[in-house]
Amino acid sequence: MESIQYAVFLLGAVFCAYRAIVAKRILSATIYLACISALVSGTLYLLGAAQVAVMELSVGAGLVTILLVYALSVVGDDAMDPASVIPKPLAFGVVGLAAVLLGWMAFPAVRTTAAVGEFDLASSLWQDRVLDVWIQIVLIFSGVMGVLGLLSEKVPGAKEEVEQ
C-alpha cells in the first residue's frame, strides 16, 4: 500500500519534471517545478522526514517559484524555439546510459538498517552539524553580495566595449 503511494508521488514528480523541461513557456515550466517540489515534499513526509518536507515545500514550491516568476517578469517570457542545440537522440542516449548504469551500480546499495541515530532535523542540524550552519551564514552572505554586485544600479558612463 505504501509502495503505491510512493509510486504515485514519484511517477508524478518524474512526469512533471519531463513536462517542465519540454514546456515551451517558462511560466508553465515553473508551475511544473512547483508541482515536483510538492510531490517530493510529500515523499519526504512519508519517509518520516517531516521537517525537511516542510522546508522543501516552503522553499522549493514557494520561494523558488516566486523568484523565478519575478525574474521572468523582469526579462519577459520569451517564446522559445524548442529545437535544442544538441541532437536530442544523442542527449537522450548519453544521459540514459549514464543514469541507468549509475542506478544499476548504486541499486544494490538498498539495504535497510534499523534507526540508530538521531532522526530529528533540529537537533541534528543545530547540535551535531552546527559547523554546516556557520558556513551557511558565510554562504548566504556571499550569495547576497553576488546578487547585490550583479544587480545594483547601472554605472553612469560605463560602456560596453566590443573587441575587434
Place this chain on the structure above:
Amino acid sequence: MAGIIVALVIVLPWAGALAVWLARNKHARLQHALAVLFSVLTAIVSLVLFLFADTEPAIRIPLGKAFGDLTFVPDGLAVLLTAIAAVIGSLAVIFSVDYMHGDAQLGRYYFLVLFFIGAMTGLVLSGNLLFTFFFWEITALCSYGLISFYNDDPKAVAGGIKALIITQVGGVGLLAGTLIAFANLGSFQIADLLAKASALPAMALAWIAFSFLVAAAAKSAQFPFHTWLPDAMEAPTPVSALIHAATMVNAGIYLLARFYPAFEAVPGWRMSVLLVGLVSALIAAVSALIATDLKRALAYSTVSQLGYMVYAIGAEGVFASQFHLLSHAVFKALLFLAAGAVIHSVGTRDMRRMGALGRQMPFVRNVFIVGALALAGIPILNGFWSKELILEIGLEHSPLWAYALMLTGAGLTAFYTLRMVWLVFFGEEREPLHAHAAGLAMKVSLGILAAGTFITWLFFGGLNGLLASTLPIHELERETLLEVLTAILSAPATWFALLIVALGCGLFWLLGRKSALAQGGWLDPFVETSFGFESLNRWIVQVTYQVAERFSVTQTGELNWNILGIVSALLVVLVVLWLGA
C-alpha cells in the same frame, strides 16, 4: 682550490651576465666593458683550470632525494671543453664590441651570450646527469634567445623557435636516458653510470645509449636533426661563432665522447653513431657546394665537420674527435668572425653580390684564408692534423666504404672552401659594395684566432696525456706529439688524402671558378629541403596546427555542449570502473 676555480668558471660569466643586465642599455660603453672583462676573466680562469684537472669531483653539494648530489668534475674532457667555450667565447665577445656597436639592446645580447658561456662550462663540468640536463636546457634557451635576437625579423623568430624545438626534442632523449639510468642505478652520478654500465640490464643500457644518441644528434645538428643549424644563421654573426665553435654544437659531441665507454658494447650503437656522422658529413658538404649565403655555407661546413667528429667516435677515436673539436673550434670561430667582419662591412650575406673584397679588407682576407686552409685540411694548419687523425682511425676501425666516403667528403670540403674564398675575396667585383676595414677589437680577436690555427695542434701531446690520465674508464691510448706526427706523415693514407684534397682544389680551379655563380642544378631541390627533412619538419608543424584547429571545435562555448562533456565523462568513467571491477 680546485673547487673555487670550478665554481668561478661557471659563476663568473653568470655574474657578468647579471652585471651587464643591471648596467642598463643607457650605458653602452659600460656594458661592452663589463662583458669583455667578465668573459676574459672566465677565459683566464678556464686556462688555470688545466692545472687542476682531476678525476674526482671538485665540488659536491647534496640536494635531496630526487636530485642527487650536485657534483662538478674537472677531468680532462671537461677542462678542454671549458677552455674552448670560455676562450672562444671571450674572443667572440671582444669581436662583438665592434660588431654590435650602436645596438639598442646590448643588455639582452650580452646577458644571453655570457649566460650561454656559463651554461656550457656548467654542462661539461657537471658530474651529475640531472645538471647536465639542466645546463643542456639552458644552452637551448640561450641559443633560442640569440638566434632570434633580431626579433623584428620574422625569419629570425622562425629560426630561433625551430632551433629550440628541435634541440628540445633531443633534450627529451637526454631526459629519458638519464631517468632510465637513474631508475636502474639509483644515482645521477656520471661516474656511477660509467662504472656500472655493464651491470645494467642490456635492454635498459641500449635505451640509454640510443636516447643519448638522439640527444647528441639534435644538439650537434646531425642527421636527421640537421635542419635547424642553417636556419640559425639569422643570429648576429659573433653568436654564430659562439654556437658553431664554442658552445652549443660541441655539447652533442661531448655527450657521445663522455659516455662512449659505457655504450661501446651496446650492439649496433657504434655503427649507428658512425652512420649518423657519415651521412651528416656528406650531405652537409654537398649542401655547402651550392650555398650562396656566406654564413649558410659556413653552417653547412660546421654540420659536415661535426659529422667527422661523430664518425670518429663511431670508429673508436674518442680522442681524435675531441682533438678535431679543438681545431674546428678555433678555425671555425675564425671563419665566422672574419665572415662577420665582411658582413658587417658590406651589409649583405649573399656571396653572389660580393667579390674582389680582398683588396678593400686585406687583413680580413688573410685571416679568412688561414681559416679556410685549415678547414680544407692543408698542412701544417691544425685542421690538417686532426682531420688526418680521424681519417687514419677511420681506415683502421671502420668499414672501407665508410672510409672512402669520408675521404670524398674531404675532397668536397676543399672544393667548397676554395669556392667561398674565391667568391668573397677574389674574382671580379660584381657589385660596387663599399667595404671598410675591420675595427681594432675585431682585429684583435681575429688575430688571436689566426695564430691559434697555426699552433693548437702542438698541444696534442699534452692534451692526450691529460685526457688519458684523468679519464681512466675511457682507456685512451697515450701518444706523444712526435709519435703522432711521424705516424701521420709516414702513413700512405695521409698522402692519399692530401691528394684527394688537392684534387678538390684543382677541380674547383678548373671547373668551379666559372660555374661558381651558377645554380646547383639538380642538387638545388635537395639542398633547399635539407634532403627532405625540411619538408618533414614542416609537415609535423602543419599537422600539429591542423590537429589543434580540429580540437578547437570541441570548445563550442555553448553551455549545452559543455554539460554534455560532463555527462559523457561521467558515463565513460562509470563504464571504465564497472568494467574494471
Place this chain on the structure above:
Amino acid sequence: MELLNFTGLIIIPLVSSPVVYLAGRLGTREITLRGRSYLVRVAAFLALLAAWVPFAASVRTLFLDGTQEFNVSTIWLRVDGISLFMAGCVLLLGTLVILFSGSYMAGEVGEEKYYAMLLAMIGLMIGLVAAGDLFNLWVWFEAMAISSYLLVAFYREQSASLEAGMKYLVQSAAGSVLVLMGIAIVLAQAGTLDMAQITEAVSGSAVNRLALLGAGALFMIGFGVKVALVPLHTWLPDAHSQAPSGISAMLSGAVIEIGLIAMLRALATLTGFALSWGILLMGFGALNILYGNLLALRQTFVKRLLAYSSLSHVGYILLGLGIALSAGIELGAQGAFFHVFNHMLMKGLAFLAVGALMYGMFLQNGSHRALKIEHLAGAAQKYPLAALAFSLALLGLGGLPPLAGFMSKWQIFVAGFQTQNAWIIVLMIFMALNSVLSLGYYAPLVNLMYRREASPKVAAGKPLTWTIALPLIVMSLGVIVLGFFPGLMDWFTVAAGRQFMQMFGK
C-alpha cells in the same frame, strides 16, 4: 576558539570579509570616495597579513605534534600535511593578489564587494582543506564556489564576463549535484559522514563495492568540474580570461587545486580502489596535457592562452598523483604537490604580470579590453619589470631550467621512470614531448615582448605602481630561487606527499 591555531586561519578572513564590506559602505559624508577605497584595500590586506600569524603557529604545531584535530560538536577539522600545504599556497597567493589588486581594482564600482568576496573565498578555501567530514567538505566547496561567481562576473558591464560567469555557475552547480549524489551513496553504505569513520566502515565486507565505485565516479566527475579535467574543463578558458587578473590568478593558482584536494579527500575515503583512481587520474592527466597544449597553441588572447596552459599543468599534477597511487611511489605525490606550489607561483605570476600590462596599457586609459598577443610587442621597453616577470613565468611554465617549473616536473619524471613500468614511461615521454610543444607558444610570447618596435598600445601605456610591482618581484624571485634550490620546499611537499600516501592507505 583560539585564534592562534588553524581555526584562526579560517576565522580571520571570514570575519574580516563583512567588516571590509561595511568599511566600504561607510556614509559618504565622513569620508571621501577615494578615502573609502583606500580604507578597504588596507583593511583587506591587513586582515590577510594577520592570518599569517596563526599560519606560522599551526606550521609549528604540525611539525612538533603532528596532525591537529578540532571539532565543532560532531564535525571534525583535521589539519595535516596537505591541509597546511594548501593553506600556505592559498594564503601566499591571496596576500599577493590583494596587494596587487590595490591599484588594479582602484575605482572600480563595487570594489568593497570584490575584497569582501576575495577574503571570504580565501577563508573558505582554507577551511575546505581541513574538512574532516564529507558533507562538510561539500558545504565549504559550495560556499567557495558561490563566493567566486561574483568575482568571475565582476565586470558586469562586459557581456563576455557575464557569459563566462553563467557557464561557470551552471557547470559548477551540475558538478556539485553529482558530488551530492556520491555523498548520498556513501552515506547509505557507511551510515556516517565522518571521513575517518567512512574509511573504517567501507573496509568491512558488508558494503557493496560496486556502489562505492559509482560514488567514486561521481566524486571524480563532480569535483572534476572544478579541477577542469578535460572534457569538464569548458568553463575554465572563459572564466579565467574574463575575470579580473587577480581573480584569474586565484582561480588558476588556487581554486582548481583546491578542487583537486577536495576530490582526493573524497576519493580517499573509499579504500581499496587506489589503483583505479590512479589509472583514471593518469588518463585524465594525459588528456589534459595534450588538449591544453594544442588549444593554447592557437590562441590570440593572452589570458585565454594562459588558461589553456593551466589545463596542461593540471595534467602534470594529475600524472604525478596517478603515479603515486598506481605504483605506490611517494616521490610522485611529492612532485605533484611541488608542482602545485610552483604552478601557483608561476601561473599566479603570469596572470599578475599580464594584469600589470593590462593595467598599464588599458585600465589606466579607461578601457577593459582583453589583451591580445600582438599588443605585447615591445612591452619590455616601457614595462621592463612586468615583461621580465612574465618571461620568467612563461619559461618556468615551459619547464626550462633554472626556473622552478623545471624542478617539479623533474620530480614527476623521476617518479614515473622509477616505476619501471613501460606504459608509465611512455606516458612520461609523452609528457616531455608535450613540454617541448608548449615552448612553441610560450617562447614566441617572450620574444615578442623584447622587440624593438613597440605596439601602439605599449607606446600609449601608463606607468605601473609599486603595489603592482611588489608582488611581481616577490614571485619572480620565488620562481628563480626554487629553480636553484628546490630543496627549500621539501619540508612542505614531503609532509604533504606522505599524508597523501597515508590517506590512500599506501
Place this chain on the structure above:
Amino acid sequence: MIFTPLNIILFGVVGLLGVGLYGLLITRNLIKVVMVLQILIKAVILALVLAGKLSGHLGLGQSTAATVIVADTIVAVVGLALAVQVRRRFGTLDVPRISTLRG
C-alpha cells in the same frame, strides 16, 4: 520483491536525475537552465534523505538535505541575477546567441 518503497524512491531519484541532466542538455533558455538545476536538487534531496533512512541516521539525512536546500536556493538566486544581467547585455537568453567565447 523489487517494488519496495525504498526501491521506488531509488527509481524516482534516478528518474529525476536523468530527466534533469537531459533537461540541461536540451534547454536553451538560461532562466530555464537555472530552473532545471532545481529539478536536479530535488533528486539530491530525496537521495540524501533516503540514504539517511537506509543507514538509520535519518537526522543526518534531514540536516544535510536542509543545508542543500539553503545552499542551492542561493545558487539559484545568483544564477537568476546573472541571467537577468545577461538578458540586459545580450538582449536574449538563448544559449547559442550568448556564446561568444569559443575556441
